[in-house]
Amino acid sequence: MLSNLTNCPICGRLFMKGLRKVCNTCFKKQEEQFEVVRSYMNKKENRMATVQEVHAYTEVPYERIYQFIREGRLLTTNFPNLGYPCESCGDSIHQGRLCESCKDRVIKGVHQHERQKQFEENVRQDLTSKNQTYRSININRYKD
Ligand SMILES: [Zn+2]
Numbered sequence: 821m822l823s824n825l826t827n828c829p830i831c832g833r834l835f836m837k838g839l840r841k842v843c844n845t846c847f848k849k850q851e852e853q854f855e856v857v858r859s860y861m862n863k864k865e866n867r868m869a870t871v872q873e874v875h876a877y878t879e880v881p882y883e884r885i886y887q888f889i890r891e892g893r894l895l896t897t898n899f900p901n902l903g904y905p906c907e908s909c910g911d912s913i914h915q916g917r918l919c920e921s922c923k924d925r926v927i928k929g930v931h932q933h934e935r936q937k938q939f940e941e942n943v944r945q946d947l948t949s950k951n952q953t954y955r956s957i958n959i960n961r962y963k964d
């Protein structure tokens with residue numbers, strides 16, 4: 821029973837885990853905020869608005885606007901000046917979690933990490949086979 825409960829990441833209240841990541845109250849609030857942002861963006865003259873402008877006019881928190889963009893509810897194809905910050909350097913991006921240059925860096929980093937892991941694995945296997953040799957020698961001695 822308790823395992824079905826989780827803390828709402830926004831208000832911290834306990835709620836039933838299910839379809840939503842946040843509690844009902846916060847979900848409703850988010851939907852209201854989305855409506856506000858959407859009706860603002862739907863005005864033709866606001867199509868080129870930036871997140872800063874949307875925030876200034878709608879008073880919806882930056883984090884929430886970023887979330888709507890991340891979730892694809894505000895399409896950057898329709899609103900080219902909307903974006904959210906890269907998780908690494910804070911540059912404005914339209915998809916994924918990192919900007920192109922950070923992605924590049926991470927991919928290179930991952931390769932390095934893989935090589936290190938492979939090296940450690942080789943050393944470990946080496947040690948294991950040595951141990952086995954040692955043990956079989958011992959057994960042979962015991963037999964004698
Ligand atoms: Zn909540």
Ligand SMILES: [Zn+2]
Binds near residue numbers: 908922923
């Ligand atoms: Zn970046």
